[in-house]
Amino acid sequence: MRAPASSPTLIGRESDLVALRDALRDAEAGEPQAVVIGGEAGIGKSRLLEEFLAGQEATATVLLGRCVDLGDDAAPYAPFAGVLRRLIQTVGLDRVLDATGSGAGVLSALLPELADESAVPPRIGAERLYELVTVLLEKISGDRPVILAIEDVQWADRSTLELLRFIVRMAEGGRLLVVLTYRSDEVPRGHVLRSWLPELERTRRVTRWELSRLRPEQVAELVAELLGRVPDDPSLARVTELSEGVPFFVEELVCIDGLRSGDDLPATLRELVLTRFERLSDPAQRLLRVLAAGGVCVTHELLAAVFEGTPDELDAGAREAVVANLLSADSTEYSFRHALVREAIHADLLPGERTRFHARYAEALEQSPQRSAVQLSSHWLAAHDVRRAFLASLEAMEEAKRSYAYATTAAMGDRVLELWDRIPDAETLSGRDRASVIARTASALRNAGNNERALALVESALAEADDLPPSRRARLLRDKGQYLANLNRPGSAELLEEALSLVPPEAVSPGDPLRPHLLTELAAQRMLAGLFDIAIETARAAIAEAESAAPAMRSVAHNILAASLIESGRIEEGFAEFEIAGRLAVGDAGATLRHAVNASDALNSVGQYAEAVRLAESGVAQARERGVERTSGVWLAANTAEPLIALGQYDRAEEMLRIALGFDDRTGVTAQLQRARLWVWHGEPQRAEALLRRLRTPLRALAELEQQTRLSLARVSAEVAIALGDYDRAWAEARGVGSLPFRSLPGYDLPVLASASRALAELAARGGGAGGASGRGGDAAGGDGALDGALDVLAEAARLEATLDRLRAWPTARAWAPLVEAELATARAAVSDTADRAERYADALAAWESAIAAAGDAVAPVHLRPYALLRGARVALAAGERSRADVLVAEGRQAAVSGGIPLLVQVADALAEHPAGRPAAVATAHGQPLTEREEQVLALIEQGLSNKQIGERLYISAKTASVHVSSILRKTGASSRTEAVYLASRPLP
Structure with missing residues (x-):
């Protein structure tokens, strides 16, 4: 009698099983969870997962997928194809289609057999596909909890990893548990999981641990369980030594003739893995050799097409391998019980065998309804058929692009380029030149998030583009500009201008959208840089040349023109252009989103906060109806937070930011910046400061290109510094407003100017500056102690006031200008030579009365009135007017409490307890x-x-x-x- 292949009792993993069940319990309560389990090959990850899933199939929908070791040639989303097929088998196709609604056609990107030949699914982008799958799992989990388990993610293609990351981060409220396993010994330096796993762990719903090797007493327990008896000491010692506590090796060692004697054990692990294989009959061994060339899992239909024997011989060989516990089988496919067995058999293939088997797989896949061009390319390459590998790789590029698997598209593009010089008629076969393939590969890399390599590739294409038509070179220059912008590097506008110079109006055919597109992109770059006059001129040129272009393209040009006009002070004219942009955007999701983002931002900038929220939330609702709330709608949701903060609706603002925080791109960074502002007014400036430290590097890079980001960063940084009492730093952050490199955005300038004025007043009151007689300029302002005695308060106050004069026509200046004036009056009072305190602060107190009144204006953010009341109270204390200060403090505290602003409540309490007669400074x-x-x-x-x-x-x-x-x-x-x-x-x- 042979010992069983595995113990019926799970040994050494009891606590891990409990942890998985606990995670499922949390998921069942409506809090999606994810568990990531690592460990070396054979450590028992699959056994643990099998034990866990077996206990849940009665009450949960279990979806198991496996990643296969095909190097970089794994088919896009390969494990999800199996997962969706299992889901359809479990709940029925009708339930799946109902759960996906209008997006059902997009599922054909994962399951080609669902494609409707009569209708072409719309191009929707990778993130839309990710959202569709996430929503599907959430809705299905309403019937029963869903366990999505994916094994061996170290072999997953990048598209699978991106989809998994999206599901883990963005699942909302569904009863979903995601369980992932990976081999920790196959994640070397540079492996994608090295960065992917830490990023995944940034969300608190992820738990990660690694399985350890069994202790000697656990090995003894496992051996006894497998044998049904206590082993002799020499055998147990040899098993413990050879296995080193790895359960798979323990089981393999014990299965050798029931472990009669320690002398029977093989000398190496490779021999160990192959021992049971070599005990099979020749037909069974031949079947497993063929199977190993196909991967860990192969469908019965594909194996039958590849195996040269009769169906009876296939069945007999497969049954023998299953009985020997080398294979497992379900209704559709055969799987090696452990990847180590497949690896050992595949490595043992002779060169001729390997070439023949891979060629057979390629020939069979070409006839299969479930053919994968990516796998076809891999098999032809392994079969050394370079020409057919080249053709399959070209097909794989298009196939992967249709599935939004951009990393795979790029990998196949790389393969085409590697094979190009080995194919004499490559250009004829591909129907394109090498530069075109490079450009397509670079575009795929950009979409996959690898802008560095995309930039390097497009530069190589430009180096080979001397003989290309000017329009082709112009497109390459445009692409390079886009990649630079994505990397937050300068130079995009110059490249767009060079591209335009290559294709003057007379050089392009009527209706060609190239020039309008280039002009629109250039206008957007100029707008972001704060060069509004140039942006207006360029956008008008784009509109003039886009008369016959698609409405969506014209909408974007009008959109950019509108935003630039408004920032230039031509507010009514700008909103009229937004009306045109909105009408042209109807029917195009991208243009509609862009209109809602820019128009709501403009409304917020002019102080129409409620209207800004209404427009933005309408756009979010449309995104929700289209099923893109967690993708396309994220930027708009994050954009809504700012007017909500101005309205004092902090909880709603936090909710709007919540989803955007899961993104790593510009959307996520901008959302984090807004979150820091929320924490300041929540009374948690230390927490906001810690967040700012993490954000400062990516934000500074973005601020080099975008004035809005530069001013937003200055505002939040100064507000955090003021809340922490660090006025040196607040001054350093805000003092440059109104001068280069700060180009004016009036709606953003005014709050920064208020912070600069506050910092100046505080520094003056603390002896950090001198009066006008000192003759010392403010350029010496710096870090700790650098301001002491080096700040000409009166000169700086005059400079800030001159900046304010340029902003007075802006709608929100009605609220902000009196506040700035009051701060500057306080700064001047602090350095005044007047001995009498009441007389010294008289003008400042009057200015604060005006500021308090102005803070009640509809364009004033909610926090401004309690802030002005409490600042006025501090000045009253400095003037020795305790009773007046008490009235202002009481009113300010009440306003802060009703507005839900803990920071100002704390300030009010401190002022209320301030010793009478002691000045605030x-x-x-x-x-x-x-x-x-x-x-x-x-x-x-x-x-x-x-x-x-x-x-x-x-x-x-x-x-x-x-x-x-x-x-x-x-x-x-x-x-x-x-x-x-x-x-x-x-x-x-």
């Missing part, structure tokens, strides 16, 4: 100013609170409070808390 004995947080801590020290009580009051830890207390003692030169209060309470000179 504190001068210290060592000339170092206290930060705003240190002032708050000092006020609580005066009340006799302990560090723990201070931490509770300010929502910080006792340890952080202790750090602030130590800093106060150092800055004031005090030896005790009481002395620090006395020294810091002295009025400013």
Whole structure:
């Protein structure tokens, strides 16, 4: 009697099984979960997964897919084809089509047999396909929980990995558990999983662990379970030594004649893996050799077409291999029980066998209704038929492109280019020249996110393009410009201008969209750079040359013209152009989305927040109806957050940002920036600061090209610094507004200008600047201590006021201008030589009254009024008007509470407890100013609170409070808390 191939009892993996069941329980509660299990070959990943899934099939829909080791030649989405076929078998085709709704036709990208020859599915992009599959799984999970398990993702093609990442990050509310396994010993440096796994783990719904080897006592338990008896000590010691605790090797060793003696064991692991194979009959071995050339899994139909024996011989060989526990079989396919067995058999093939078997697979696939050109290319290449491999690779490029498998498209393009010089008539066979193949491959790389390599390829195409027609070269220049823009590098506009010079109007045929497209792209680049006059001129030229172009293209040109006109101050004219863009966009999802994004952004910029939200949410609703809410609609949803923040609807803003945060591109980075703003006003500036540190590198690269990003980054950075009391940094971030490289975007300029003015007022009050008589300019402003005595407050105030004068015509200036004026008046008061405090701050107090009144205007963000009230209260304290300050603090606190702004509630509480007669700005004995947080801590020290009580009051830890207390003692030169209060309470000179 032979020992069983595997133990009926799962040994050494009990806690792992419990963890999987716990994850399923969370998923059943409506919180999608993902588990990633790693481990070396043979460690028991498949056995653990098999045990887990077997216990769930009665109550859950189990969808199992496998990745096959075909190098870089795996068919796009190969495991998902099997998953969808299993889903259709389980719930029925009608249920699947019902769940996918209007997008059902897109499923043919994964299952060609679903294609309707009478209708061509629309081109929708990879992310739309990803969203469709995600929605499908979510809807199916409403009937029963869905477990999507994919084995051996180290062999997955990049499109499969991108789809899996999308599902894990974007699944919302479905009862879905995703389980992935991978071989950790097959993920060397440079492998795609090296970066993919950490990115996947960024979402908290992912749990990842690796299976460890069995301990000696677990090996003994497993051997006894397999044998049904306790083994002799020499045999057990030899098994433990040879297997090194890897369960698969333990099972293989024990299965050798029931482990009669330690002397029977093979000397190497390769011999071990092949031992059972070599005990099969010759026909069964021949079948497994053929099968190994096809991969880990091969359908019965394909194997039957390749196997040279009779059907009876195939069945007999397969049955013998199944009984020997080398193969498993279901209703459609044969699978090696372990990939290690397949690898060992395939590696043992003779060169002639390998060539013949792969050629047979290629010939059979050419006749198969489920043919994969990618696999066809791989098999012909392995069969050394270069010409047919070339043709299959060309077909595979188109096949992969239709499935939005851009990484595979690029890989096949690379193969075509590698084979090009080996095919004498390559250009005739392909119907295109080499430069065209390079351009197509580069485009696929761009769509796959590899812009660096796309750029390198298109540059090589340009190097070979001397003999190409000017229009071809112009398109290559356009492509290069796009890749540079995607990499946030300069030079795109110059390349577009060069492309336009190659194709003057008289050189293109009527109706050719090349020039209008180039002009539209150039106008967009100029608009993003803040060069609105040039953008207007270029967009008008694009419109003039696009009279016969598609409405969607004309819509985009009018869209860019509209945004540029508005930013130039021609607001009514700009919104009229937006009306035209909207009408032309009807029926085209991309143009409609672009119109909604830019028009809602313009409405937000002029202070029409509610209308901006209405338009943006209408666009999000349309995206939801089309099933693209989590793809195309993401940017629009993120764009909606800003006017929602202005309206004080912080929870809705957070909800809008939530999905966008899962993206790694510009959308995700911009959403993270808005999230940092939310955290500031939530009273969590430290958390916002940590987020900003992570974002600063990608944002700075983007800010080099886009003025809106530059100003948004400056605004959020300054607001975070002000909330932390770091006015040196706030000034450094915001002081450049209104001057190069800050080109004016008035709606974005005004908040940055307000932050710069606030920082200037604080620095002046803390002795960080001088009056006009000092004659020292502000260019010395820098980091810690760099501002001390080097800032000409009056000169800087005049400069900022001049910037404000240029912005006064902008609609939102009604709210922001009085605030800026009040801050500048406060800065001037701080450096005034007037001895009487009331007289010194009289103008500033009057300015704050005006600012408070203006903050009630409809164009003012909700936070502006409580902010102005509390700033006015601080100035009243500086002027010695405690009663007036108390009134302003009470009103400001009430407004902050009703507006749901915790940061300002904290500020109000600190001001309410401020010692009477002590100015808000504190001068210290060592000339170092206290930060705003240190002032708050000092006020609580005066009340006799302990560090723990201070931490509770300010929502910080006792340890952080202790750090602030130590800093106060150092800055004031005090030896005790009481002395620090006395020294810091002295009025400013």
